[in-house]
Every structure is written in structure tokens, then in C-alpha cells.
Amino acid sequence: MVDIAARVWNHKWKIDPIVRSLIDTDFYKLLMCQSVYRNRPDARVTFSLINRTSDIKLAELIDEGELREQLDHIRSLSLSRGESTWMRGNTFYGKRQMFRPDFMDWFETLRLPPYHLEKRHGQYELTFEGSWPEVMLWEIPALAVLMELRSRKVLEAMGRFELQVLYARAMTKLWKKVERLRDVPGLKIADFGTRRRHSFLWQDWCVQAMQEGLGDAFTGTSNCLIAMHREVEAIGTNAHELPMVYSALAKSEDELREAPYRVLADWHEEHDGNLRVILPDTYGTKGFLDRAPDWLAGWTGIRIDSGDPAEGAETAIAWWKARGEDPTRKLVIFSDGLDVEKIVELQARFAGRVRVSFGWGTLLTNDFRGLVANDALRPFSLVCKAVEADGNPTVKLSDNPMKAMGPGLEVERYKRIFGVGQQTAREVLV
Amino acid sequence: MVDIAARVWNHKWKIDPIVRSLIDTDFYKLLMCQSVYRNRPDARVTFSLINRTSDIKLAELIDEGELREQLDHIRSLSLSRGESTWMRGNTFYGKRQMFRPDFMDWFETLRLPPYHLEKRHGQYELTFEGSWPEVMLWEIPALAVLMELRSRKVLEAMGRFELQVLYARAMTKLWKKVERLRDVPGLKIADFGTRRRHSFLWQDWCVQAMQEGLGDAFTGTSNCLIAMHREVEAIGTNAHELPMVYSALAKSEDELREAPYRVLADWHEEHDGNLRVILPDTYGTKGFLDRAPDWLAGWTGIRIDSGDPAEGAETAIAWWKARGEDPTRKLVIFSDGLDVEKIVELQARFAGRVRVSFGWGTLLTNDFRGLVANDALRPFSLVCKAVEADGNPTVKLSDNPMKAMGPGLEVERYKRIFGVGQQTAREVLV
Structure with a gap:
């Protein structure tokens, strides 16, 4: 039996949205958001997408129009009643009411702020600017959208059984x-x-x-x-x-x-x-x-x-x-x-x-290594990081210099202040 | 969207039938059936199930009641209108009207004759007796039923994801x-x-x-x-x-x-x-x-x-x-x-x-070798053969003595008449 209504309903979608919920995100983002909302609500930050695997040219793989559609769809999302109930009513780490009522009231009305997108050198420059508790919530959905659009692009040419296999x-x-x-x-x-x-x-x-x-x-x-x-x-x-x-x-x-x-x-x-x-x-x-x-x-x-x-x-x-x-x-x-x-x-x-x-x-x-021609689905190292706060650049040193971030002079200053000496580089696969 | 009607409909089945159509069978069975219907319609034959892989004890694996239900379901089948249309209208091997109208008239009214089932030494004795053109159509569905009941039995204890994997x-x-x-x-x-x-x-x-x-x-x-x-x-x-x-x-x-x-x-x-x-x-x-x-x-x-x-x-x-x-x-x-x-x-x-x-x-x-514990889904050599015709035993010599069939004395007589000497045995996997 074909469910005609379901089929017609499915055809009504203009796009197949990748992120369909504001809580399709990491739990710690919400915990941190609540902390920021309480302690630093007025900080202005910029988050920026960084593809550490530069030989994967995302702007050549992924259509800009499709990317915009997905990002616009995320901006249309707001917390559903059931999602809010789950956050308010659930026990997290054995604790009830992990999320405070004032935070939930704010989160229930939230829509994600605008994004800025352009292509440069085969990559997308995707940035988000605004108040920290709002902007920070872009990180995970932005990454998920880019990862999945890349998967879809690679799968596009495959036959039905090839896909199943x-x-x-x-x-x-x-x-x-x-x-x-x-x-x-x-x-x-x-x-x-x-x-x-x-x-x-x-x-x-x-x-x-x-x-x-x-x-x-x-x-x-x-x-x-x-x-x-x-x-x-x-x-x-x-x-x-x-x-x-x-x-x-x-x-x-x-x-x-x-x-x-x-x-x-x-x-x-x-x-x-x-x-x-x-x-x-x-x-x-x-x-x-x-x-x-x-x-x-x-x-x-x-x-x-x-x-x-x-x-x-x-x-x-x-x-x-x-x-x-x-x-x-x-x-x-x-x-x-x-x-x-x-x-x-x-x-x-x-x-x-x-x-x-x-x-x-x-x-x-995301371990599809070795499963398609040219290993075109291999994982790669895409991050979306806070790069600026109230006009100052952010810095990360990490225990692996391959994961370090920030302008060179600032990195040196941080190294001095935090007393970080010689570090051992380790390849970053993902 | 759940299709409620489909779900309710599925629950109405008393069993999950393995063979759901009289043409869920090998094409050559129908060709041979037509030939037999024309040339030897009055021959009386006995077909019998033979499990050449004797260490797989089918009667211990498969529930007799379930087997009977499946066989009874096959006896309830008759050619559907669409199946008949396909047989009458299709081109087989470039030829139209491969199946003669008189044969189709007969086939459209056919129901499969009774079966005889008992357990012996851990195996099922399953035999079919009657007119050749009718009895011969039992071979393929009988085998398919036993093979699939065996598969189902092995899969019974597996979890949802284990099955999917x-x-x-x-x-x-x-x-x-x-x-x-x-x-x-x-x-x-x-x-x-x-x-x-x-x-x-x-x-x-x-x-x-x-x-x-x-x-x-x-x-x-x-x-x-x-x-x-x-x-x-x-x-x-x-x-x-x-x-x-x-x-x-x-x-x-x-x-x-x-x-x-x-x-x-x-x-x-x-x-x-x-x-x-x-x-x-x-x-x-x-x-x-x-x-x-x-x-x-x-x-x-x-x-x-x-x-x-x-x-x-x-x-x-x-x-x-x-x-x-x-x-x-x-x-x-x-x-x-x-x-x-x-x-x-x-x-x-x-x-x-x-x-x-x-x-x-x-x-x-049916190559599930190596995929479950104890290789419990390995293929095995089950056949369903004509063992008797008008009261005389049948004989097969084959080019591989492991595939030979028939009473010893008859086999010797056939070997003499057909001048078959020394043969090389080859293991029969399936």
C-alpha cells in the first residue's frame, strides 16, 4: 500500500532540510549558552567557518544557492513545544531543571541571527556576528549543513542499489x-x-x-x-x-x-x-x-x-x-x-x-573511508570557531600546534603569558 | 506519517506466507509442465524431498505446524488474472504465445494437490503423489518454503540492528x-x-x-x-x-x-x-x-x-x-x-x-556463509525430485556419483544400459 498523503506531503518540501530543529545540536552548546546568557550576555562575538583540510574545495563542491537555502531554513527554526518540554522537564546528569526558567523563556523566542557568506579561493567564508549567546548556537548546525551537503554532492551520481550497498x-x-x-x-x-x-x-x-x-x-x-x-x-x-x-x-x-x-x-x-x-x-x-x-x-x-x-x-x-x-x-x-x-x-x-x-x-x-571512488567521502577537519570578541581576536594554543588558532602576534603573546614552550605537532585527521 | 490502514492490514495475516503466487516458481517448470500436460498427462508420479546435507536436521529446526501452514497456504493459491495475462501475453525467448491456450485454460483452474508430511530421523519426509503435471509444480515452492523457514528460524533470536547489519x-x-x-x-x-x-x-x-x-x-x-x-x-x-x-x-x-x-x-x-x-x-x-x-x-x-x-x-x-x-x-x-x-x-x-x-x-x-554464528545460515543441498512414475522408481546417474539417485539395483541396471563406467566424485555444496 502506498501512503498517498505521505507521498504528496513529501513532495511539498522545497528543500530537504538538513537541520530541522534548534536542539539538533550538541548538549554542551546549550549548557554553555545558558552560562554565557547569565555571565556574559552582552559580549559581541564573531564565529567563522574554517576548513583545516584545504584540498577539499567546499565552494567548488557545494552549490551556494543550496547552502543558502539550508542556512535560511535554520534561521526559520524556533524551539517547538515538545523540545521545550523536554529541556524543562528532563533530568540531565541526574539533575532536574538543569535549564533555568529565565534561560528557557529566552531560548523559546530565539531565532538564529543573520549569516554572512561569500566564496574565496575555493572555500566558503561563512561568518556569524552578534551577541554571544545567539551567535554561538550557529556553530553546530552550520557544520552539520556543510558536512551533509558535501555528502549529498558525492552521492548525487550514484544509482539506487549502489547507494543501498x-x-x-x-x-x-x-x-x-x-x-x-x-x-x-x-x-x-x-x-x-x-x-x-x-x-x-x-x-x-x-x-x-x-x-x-x-x-x-x-x-x-x-x-x-x-x-x-x-x-x-x-x-x-x-x-x-x-x-x-x-x-x-x-x-x-x-x-x-x-x-x-x-x-x-x-x-x-x-x-x-x-x-x-x-x-x-x-x-x-x-x-x-x-x-x-x-x-x-x-x-x-x-x-x-x-x-x-x-x-x-x-x-x-x-x-x-x-x-x-x-x-x-x-x-x-x-x-x-x-x-x-x-x-x-x-x-x-x-x-x-x-x-x-x-x-x-x-x-x-562519518567513517565512510574507502567506501567510494577517490575516497570522496573521507572525513575532513571543518570547524566553526569564535574568532573575535568585542573587537579582539581570539587565540587557541592547544596541546597540538596544528590545532592552534589566532593571529601570529597574538599567539606569541598568549604563549608568553601562559608559559607555553615547545609543542609536538600531531596530524589532525578530523 | 504512519499508514494506519497498511499496518492494520499487515496484522490481519495469520501467517507471513513465503510463497504467494503459483508463478513464484522457475520458468522451466512451467515449460516442462506444458510439455508433460501435452505428452504424458496421465502419468502418475511421486515427488519427494531429499536433504543431501544430512547434518542439518530440518525437523529439529523447523516447526511442523509452521511448515504445514505454509504448505496449506500454497494449496490455496491459484493463478491470478494478472499472472495469467503475463503468461499469455508476454514474449518469452522472442516468441509470443509460448504457453498454448489449452494449457493456460487448465493452469488457470489448477490448485496444487495434497502433500504428505512426516518426521523421520530429524528430517522431514515430504512427498507429493498424483498426476505428473500437477505434482511437478510442488517442487520449487516446497524447496523455497523449507529454505526460508530455516532462514527465519536462525534469524528469530536476532535484534533489530543485528538483523539490519x-x-x-x-x-x-x-x-x-x-x-x-x-x-x-x-x-x-x-x-x-x-x-x-x-x-x-x-x-x-x-x-x-x-x-x-x-x-x-x-x-x-x-x-x-x-x-x-x-x-x-x-x-x-x-x-x-x-x-x-x-x-x-x-x-x-x-x-x-x-x-x-x-x-x-x-x-x-x-x-x-x-x-x-x-x-x-x-x-x-x-x-x-x-x-x-x-x-x-x-x-x-x-x-x-x-x-x-x-x-x-x-x-x-x-x-x-x-x-x-x-x-x-x-x-x-x-x-x-x-x-x-x-x-x-x-x-x-x-x-x-x-x-x-x-x-x-x-x-x-543464498550466500550468507560466514555471516552468523556457527555459520547457521550456510547453504545446504536440498532437492525435491521425482522418485517414482507409474509405480517404477526413477534413476539419475549424473556425471557426479554424489548426485546419483535411485535404488541400488536400478542404478546398476541403468549404468549397464547407458554404458556408464567409472565416474569421478565431486563434493556437492549446494
Whole structure:
């Protein structure tokens, strides 16, 4: 039986929207947005798209008209009643009313601000300017739209069965990973793959496969819409954006040096338990931990997002010990460029020494490597970052200089102020 | 949008029928049925199920009640108007009105005769007795039902995603074969996999994958229902059943010796062109060809269905040459236990020397080897054969003694009469 109404309805769409909800975004974006809305509501920021894989010419692959249609569609979105109910009524990390009523009132009326788009040197210059709590919400949908338009472009020329077999292969590939992870004792792993997913439907499939395949070892997804639909935990804490913008807003060198701790002090007021997770690498992990106030050592965990992950975890463990904390009660979240073998290796090395957890991103939701001609679906490193705040450029140093950002002189100034010396470069796959 | 009506309708089925049409069968069954209906309408035969893979205990795997329900459902089927129109109106092998009006009138009123089922030693004894043109139509649906009930049993315990990944793997596996065959110049290949398919829907998928993947190199399917739905050629000629029953009906040794040729003489009257294909191995290919009348050398081709296929083709080529025929104008159809590597090898060896064609069966429509635990979906060798005609046992010698059938004394008598000496045994996978 053909459902005629459904078919006619489907044909009414002018486009096939990639992002269909304001909560088709990472949970930590909403947490950070609430923090920013409370603490820095008047900051003016610019976010900008940066394709770190420059040989993938997005402006040649993706039609500008289609990109504009998708971005315009996102600007038409507002929080639905059900989404608002989920945010207001749900328990996140064991806590009710995670989102304050004043924030929800604001969020319910929000529409995303305008974007600025032009082509340059085969890439898109896509920027968003305006008040921080509004602009910051562009990051994830903008990335998801570009990633999926690129997927669609590559798939355009494929036949019906070729497509079916492509997804069959991708499913087979992912399931093999799931089966490998199933055998890892004590594993705790979440989906962090929204921003660089192959497509929304594919991420949704990946989450369901993890649910069925891993059971309790699968702790949830960073994607709020999928968490709501699939009734799993929404996962995430905070990101580099906070220290980067706080630092750019600093009025003096002393204020700058204190900015990363100021971020966490604001966070400390609002959150406890598993939400108290330090992301220490924005201006070098070592210096950050050395200078950290003691109350930070009382936090629940550390997220390792650049540099050699094992080294990062050892640094964290040594730091906790030095501060008189018991590392076995602490949480280490690995979230940088993970794939199965690395996960297995890190779990084997650190299980028992700390509480280990994984945020698995691109190679969960976008591993189509080797599945089409010319590897045209290989993942690539697209980011959308705060590049300016109140007229000052932002800077990120990271533990991997390949992930550093900002004007050269500013980078040097930050390195001096934060005492960052020689760093080891590591290839950035995603 | 959920189609409520479709969902309610689906829930009304008491069972999920495996065979839903009388033409969900091999095309050559219908061709042979028409021949039998014309030439031997009064012969009484017994068909019997034989599982040559005795370590797969079908009666322990498959519930008897479910099997009866499926067989009873088949007995409730009759030719639909659209099916009749397709058979009457279609062009088969370039010929209109392949099926005579008198045969169609009879077929339109046909319902399949009763079956007899009991369990013995972990296997089902399933037999069909009655008039030959009716009973013979049980063979393919009976096999398809048992194959698919076995598949269902193995799949019963699997989760939703495990199932999806299983089919993803099977699709990936088949598509790899299709991609391999795509590179073979001059290939002509058809689906012969109805009787031992994994399931109806899977066979239907395989046919569509071959259509899209191979284009004109895919010449059609033996399955009439799928040929009708997918608008591809229905493919097939004749089978061992004809010489086996004709031989069992022979009243003297001379008549017996002539029986295999008598079959083809009846066939000769009715068909020409690509339907004139000799199946020479029932009582040994060599003796059959040596004693064959000259008019048979004028036939279009030979189908190789047992023994070493390259050897069989060489025998055919030598025979045509000896009879003054040009082998390059003759057709050799390989149809025994084929898989991709064998197909590639045979095509390379015989292309240009004869017209080569392949009938690909079980390893097209049922290659789930290695995809589930304990290889529980591996294909196995189930057949349903005429074992008796007018009270006499049937005999098949084949070019492979592992495929021989019949009571020992009868086999010896046939070997003597047909001058069959030492034979080489070859493992029967499917």
C-alpha cells in the first residue's frame, strides 16, 4: 500500500532540510549558552567557518544557492513545544531543571541571527556576528549543513542499489567496530559526532546501533534531538569557546592569565558532579594545571582533547596525586580523533587507574573511508570557531600546534603569558 | 506519517506466507509442465524431498505446524488474472504465445494437490503423489518454503540492528561479486536461484542488484513472479525430471535407452532457438552424446549441470565438431554450483570458442556463509525430485556419483544400459 498523503506531503518540501530543529545540536552548546546568557550576555562575538583540510574545495563542491537555502531554513527554526518540554522537564546528569526558567523563556523566542557568506579561493567564508549567546548556537548546525551537503554532492551520481550497498557497507563497518567494543570490559562511551556527521539520519542510525550493540556501555549522545527521540542521555560539558572568548575579553595581562579559571569559576557556581569537567588544553595543559587553584582539583574530571591522549591522562593523574586527590575517583574523558583501536588501547591502559570515558566523534558518525571512488567521502577537519570578541581576536594554543588558532602576534603573546614552550605537532585527521 | 490502514492490514495475516503466487516458481517448470500436460498427462508420479546435507536436521529446526501452514497456504493459491495475462501475453525467448491456450485454460483452474508430511530421523519426509503435471509444480515452492523457514528460524533470536547489519553484510558481499562480474567482458548471466534462496525478498533484491550492477550482462531470472514484477526476461529450458520420468515409464530396455532422446524429440516439436538446450548428464554425458541422433547436434546449446564444468564444455565442443557443427555458434550454459571465481574462469576459458552463458543459483541468492554464528545460515543441498512414475522408481546417474539417485539395483541396471563406467566424485555444496 502506498501512503498517498505521505507521498504528496513529501513532495511539498522545497528543500530537504538538513537541520530541522534548534536542539539538533550538541548538549554542551546549550549548557554553555545558558552560562554565557547569565555571565556574559552582552559580549559581541564573531564565529567563522574554517576548513583545516584545504584540498577539499567546499565552494567548488557545494552549490551556494543550496547552502543558502539550508542556512535560511535554520534561521526559520524556533524551539517547538515538545523540545521545550523536554529541556524543562528532563533530568540531565541526574539533575532536574538543569535549564533555568529565565534561560528557557529566552531560548523559546530565539531565532538564529543573520549569516554572512561569500566564496574565496575555493572555500566558503561563512561568518556569524552578534551577541554571544545567539551567535554561538550557529556553530553546530552550520557544520552539520556543510558536512551533509558535501555528502549529498558525492552521492548525487550514484544509482539506487549502489547507494543501498554504500550504506550496507557503512553499516557493516560500524557494526564491526561495535562488536569490537562489545568485548571491552568496563567501557563507557558516548556519541560526540554531531558536528561532523555524514548526515542526520546516519548519526541517528549510529546511535541506535550503539544502543543495541553496546547496551549500558553506551552512555548517550551529545545530540539533544536524537537523545530526545531515542530516549538516551544527552552528554557534554563545556568547550574551548568559553576560555577563548573570556580571554579575548580580558582587559589586562593579569585578567587574561586568570580568564580560563574565571570560566570555570562561573561554571562551578552553576554545576556540580559529572558536569564539573576541566578542559585544560586551550592554552597548554601543563601550565594550566600547574597554576590551577586548589578548588579545581576537587572537580570530577578532565577532558583530553588534543596532544597525545595517554600523555594527557598521565599528566592529569600526576596532577591529582600532587594535589592530594585520589585519581581512581576521578574521570578522564577522551574525545580527540578517536577510533576503535585507540579506544581499546586507552581503556586497557587507564581502566582502574581513573574512571575512563570516551566521547567518540567523527569516526563514529562519518567513517565512510574507502567506501567510494577517490575516497570522496573521507572525513575532513571543518570547524566553526569564535574568532573575535568585542573587537579582539581570539587565540587557541592547544596541546597540538596544528590545532592552534589566532593571529601570529597574538599567539606569541598568549604563549608568553601562559608559559607555553615547545609543542609536538600531531596530524589532525578530523 | 504512519499508514494506519497498511499496518492494520499487515496484522490481519495469520501467517507471513513465503510463497504467494503459483508463478513464484522457475520458468522451466512451467515449460516442462506444458510439455508433460501435452505428452504424458496421465502419468502418475511421486515427488519427494531429499536433504543431501544430512547434518542439518530440518525437523529439529523447523516447526511442523509452521511448515504445514505454509504448505496449506500454497494449496490455496491459484493463478491470478494478472499472472495469467503475463503468461499469455508476454514474449518469452522472442516468441509470443509460448504457453498454448489449452494449457493456460487448465493452469488457470489448477490448485496444487495434497502433500504428505512426516518426521523421520530429524528430517522431514515430504512427498507429493498424483498426476505428473500437477505434482511437478510442488517442487520449487516446497524447496523455497523449507529454505526460508530455516532462514527465519536462525534469524528469530536476532535484534533489530543485528538483523539490519546482517543484511547489510549480505548486500555488501553480493555487491562485491557484482562488481567483480562487471569487469568480465561479454558476460551473460541469469539468476537460477529460486529453489534455494535465502528468502523471496532477498532473491528479489539480488535480481534488482544484478539489473543495476550488470546491465545487459544480466539476462534475466528463472523466477516468473520476479521476472513479471521487475520486467526482466524469464529464463530456463528443461531439467532432469523429464528424462528421469520418461525412463521410469519405459516398458522395455530399448525404450529405456531411447527415453532421453524421446524427451527431446517431444521438446523439438514444441520449441526452437534458445529453448533447444540439451541437458545431457542424466545418464552420463559421454554416452548420451555418442548415441545422440544427428538432429540433436543441430540444437542450439548444452547445459552443464554436473561433473567438472570445463571438461563438460570440452566434451560438448568436441561432439559438435565431430558432428560437423560450428561450436562458436553454439551455446554452453553452466549452472552447477557456480560462484564468482568459477564464472570468471569459465568465461575466460570458453569465450570465443562457444557462446557462453551462466545460470547462477544458490551462491547468488543464498550466500550468507560466514555471516552468523556457527555459520547457521550456510547453504545446504536440498532437492525435491521425482522418485517414482507409474509405480517404477526413477534413476539419475549424473556425471557426479554424489548426485546419483535411485535404488541400488536400478542404478546398476541403468549404468549397464547407458554404458556408464567409472565416474569421478565431486563434493556437492549446494
